[in-house]
Amino acid sequence: MSEPRPAVPGGPAPLAWRVATVRGVSPASAHARTLVLDVPAWPGHRAGQHVDVRLVAEDGYQAQRSYSIASAPEDTGVSLTVERLDDGEVSPYLTDVLRPGDGLEVRGPIGGYFAWDVVAGGPLLLVGGGSGVVPLLAMLRHRAHAGAAARARVPARLIYSARTLEAVIDRADIERLEGATEVDVVLTLTRETGMEWTGRRGRVDRGLLAEAGWPPSAAPRAFVCGPTPFVEAVATMLVELGHEPRHVRTERFGPTG
Amino acid sequence: MADRPFIARGFHGRRPQAHPERLPPGQYETRDFPVLSAGPTPRVSLAAWDFTIHGIDGGSVRWTWDELHALPRETPTVDIHCVTKWSRFDTTWEGVSVDTLLDAAAAQGVDGGAYVVAFCDGGYTTNLPAADVTGGRAWVVWGYGGGPLPPEHGGPARLLVPHLYFWKSAKWVRGLRLLARDEPGFWEELGYHERGDPWREQRYRGDP
Numbered sequence A: 001m002s003e004p005r006p007a008v009p010g011g012p013a014p015l016a017w018r019v020a021t022v023r024g025v026s027p028a029s030a031h032a033r034t035l036v037l038d039v040p041a042w043p044g045h046r047a048g049q050h051v052d053v054r055l056v057a058e059d060g061y062q063a064q065r066s067y068s069i070a071s072a073p074e075d076t077g078v079s080l081t082v083e084r085l086d087d088g089e090v091s092p093y094l095t096d097v098l099r100p101g102d103g104l105e106v107r108g109p110i111g112g113y114f115a116w117d118v119v120a121g122g123p124l125l126l127v128g129g130g131s132g133v134v135p136l137l138a139m140l141r142h143r144a145h146a147g148a149a150a151r152a153r154v155p156a157r158l159i160y161s162a163r164t165l166e167a168v169i170d171r172a173d174i175e176r177l178e179g180a181t182e183v184d185v186v187l188t189l190t191r192e193t194g195m196e197w198t199g200r201r202g203r204v205d206r207g208l209l210a211e212a213g214w215p216p217s218a219a220p221r222a223f224v225c226g227p228t229p230f231v232e233a234v235a236t237m238l239v240e241l242g243h244e245p246r247h248v249r250t251e252r253f254g255p256t257g
Numbered sequence B: 001m002a003d004r005p006f007i008a009r010g011f012h013g014r015r016p017q018a019h020p021e022r023l024p025p026g027q028y029e030t031r032d033f034p035v036l037s038a039g040p041t042p043r044v045s046l047a048a049w050d051f052t053i054h055g056i057d058g059g060s061v062r063w064t065w066d067e068l069h070a071l072p073r074e075t076p077t078v079d080i081h082c083v084t085k086w087s088r089f090d091t092t093w094e095g096v097s098v099d100t101l102l103d104a105a106a107a108q109g110v111d112g113g114a115y116v117v118a119f120c121d122g123g124y125t126t127n128l129p130a131a132d133v134t135g136g137r138a139w140v141v142w143g144y145g146g147g148p149l150p151p152e153h154g155g156p157a158r159l160l161v162p163h164l165y166f167w168k169s170a171k172w173v174r175g176l177r178l179l180a181r182d183e184p185g186f187w188e189e190l191g192y193h194e195r196g197d198p199w200r201e202q203r204y205r206g207d208p
């Protein structure tokens, strides 16, 4: 069978694997760590994009997974925030084994659809479940780098569903973004049993999306990210509420969660 | 970059328990059926649903839901590989071979070229060489695992091209445009590979 001709003549350069160096490791929640990477010749990224990570064992066996970039394009280094799945193959390695100074193979940035920058406009409606908040935080961190006037033109709301308070990723930074960059944040906890949490409990439902999201007449850019069932439910509810399907962009983090 | 891959210190991995030879490079086996799509799941009524092949010279042939079901059915059992790294073995489907559809189109004077673009509800498109959707290697399917294909997996009907990464198996498919020249589809415009052969690990533009 003959090989198809590439639609882009001349043949584009491949997306190279690069050995990044782990510069820092810090806790992001009770179950998640943030890795700050120095990536040689990093071409830059847009908020919302991800990288592929490849782990190769001594005998050549390899595993690959995708991780969203948590840092803003303006930040130095490329940060990944990885939630540990106890029986997972790759995430426990990234959260427990990697230390500053270690190398890590990455390639990217990947994905141009689930991506946002200030010039793309708003209002911004971000709905995240679990580690699905990571690319949404990159968007808010990028927005925080814009001037106050630019921010005022793209008001932002974050609806974030986590299991428990200790599972909330980057809680302090979310509070900083809320206070310093005028983001409306609604946090809802689906399995929190502690009495100290006086905020919202339960899953994201239509009522919450109608109340805390923008009305369809405001034509917000919606970005929905998290485990597949969460994204499926939220995206369907947004369309039922009257939001244009083409304004609802989704990223599904796979079977987990 | 380097020909010899970088070894991840202290990484052993969870080896595939069965059939490592069925797993393309960089993939892992899952028993779940994860979902990949860029937006909300479209919902359409079957009464309004149709499948259309647009030929290279402007002619077209169209099937309603019932007409499509009246064509000879096939029930392929295949391994599928998603670019997000999961593979799933022995998935079972029900539908009609793309060969059957193209033959019926050709019999009505609707001819094709070297490429096709699948188009879908929700605006998704993906491009494929015609050689990849003929020769018994591609289907339009409406059944999965003995039941109807669920909407989040592409129901009422999707393309099934199991020898390529699964984004080529366009969900919510509504037809094929037959083309003389290649035209990038939705993910292909966004930097994904033109062809997407998992055995050659053709994930992104510029991969081998």
Ligand SMILES: Cc1cc2nc3c(=O)[nH]c(=O)nc-3n(C[C@H](O)[C@H](O)[C@H](O)COP(=O)(O)OP(=O)(O)OC[C@H]3O[C@@H](n4cnc5c(N)ncnc54)[C@H](O)[C@@H]3O)c2cc1C
Residues within 6 Å of the ligand: A050, A065, A066, A067, A068, A069, A081, A082, A083, A084, A085, A086, A087, A088, A089, A090, A091, A092, A131, A134, A135, A251, A252, A253, A254, A255, A256, B029, B030, B031, B084
């Ligand atoms: C675009 C994209 C961006 C992403 N961004 C992030 C991010 O920013 N942060 C983040 O934490 N994650 C992110 N993910 C998810 C990430 O890619 C991984 O899926 C996740 O880290 C789990 O990988 P793992 O190897 O630890 O688990 P896996 O080994 O893949 O297992 C996942 C789960 O499946 C089950 N499982 C699957 N196969 C087996 C088996 N053979 N035996 C036993 N159990 C099995 C396990 O119960 C486990 O809990 C992203 C995914 C995508 C697609």
